[in-house]
Amino acid sequence: MPVIVNYKVKLIGIKRGCILIKTSDKKRFMIKIGFNGSLFVSNVTSSLCIRENGKMVFNGNAVFGEGINIFLNGGVLDIGNNFYANRNLLIQCEKKIKIGNDCLIGWNVSIRDTNGNHTVIKNGIENNNKGEIVLKNHVWIASEVLILSNTMVGNNNIIATRSMIKGLKSDCNKLIAGSPASIKEGTYAWKN
Template identity: 25%
Template sequence: MREEERIFKGILFSPADPELREIKQKAHNLSSLYSRTLEDETEEREAILKDLLGQKGENCFIQGPVFFHYGIHTEIGHSFFGNYNLTVQDDAKVKIGNHVSFGPNVTIVTPVHPLVASERRFMMDQHGHPKSLCYAKPVTIGNDVWIAANVTICGGVTIGDRCVIGAGSVVTHDIEPDSLAAGVPCKVIRKITGADSMCFKPEIMADCQVIE
């Protein structure tokens, strides 16, 4: 079994595997190239993302700088906005839905390392060789989700449709759809309802209108 297959099965794998290192080196180089582009170099940016990501929808904008660990393990839907300093350590699969927005400094981390120090140094792999091993858990983000600034999303988490995650949160567990959640660890504060509509804030709406 290839090490990449082991990642997707959620079992221990060797990050130093030559095939994995080749994938990561390409992603790191493309991330660096993207981060050095200018904002109006749209064609260059689009070409890099096409080569970097596993899948990307239409009308996406990523401010940069960015860092993707594998790149091809990440799938992004339509109308995505990613503010600056987006980091995606996508050992396991990362799936982001449509109409999702990220504030600055959002980090997604899928790998998990042993808690026991000696096991972080070495364990025996499937061939009986001592190696540094870890495992990874996927992350899924639904549609119409807003992730505020400085949020960290840990491996194994699913964030449901139409959620808002407050600034500075560390998301370690699933968040149900239509939830306002925040904190360290991130917890659901309450459901988002029609009572949260901007139409009930005329002092902020001024001469604007909500589209029915």
């Protein structure tokens, strides 16, 4: 079995074909859901819910820490190789969230391509606020970040702690910080 799920993770709606592994090099327990994480961060309950023909696609090794809550309501969550998420990651996907290779996510991060089933009406014009999120390769998302719809983060980017991103598009090697977030001047890189 390439996937291991902690017994504390509540599974909802999981059926054949909703989780895909797109690598020819499948290994035992290469995908871990509900394990590990920083011990100084308390974890909340964990759940993985896939509804309305949602899909979770893995392209290699992935670790989701304790306290994960992933809700796919018809959306596609595409995870690259060498993915690591610390405790309490929340993903709500109704359209598409794509996370590239070698991405690192801190604790208490939320990634949402929708605001649920609510429609915002501004000056008489409706907007359901659903839009894809793309995090390219080698992105480091620090703790307590909120990433919302219509966002594209380039390769080798760093997203600073407590940033809130919505509708931002960034090039490679950038620092994104603030609430609302902006792209900071300079060229940045990171390594672990």
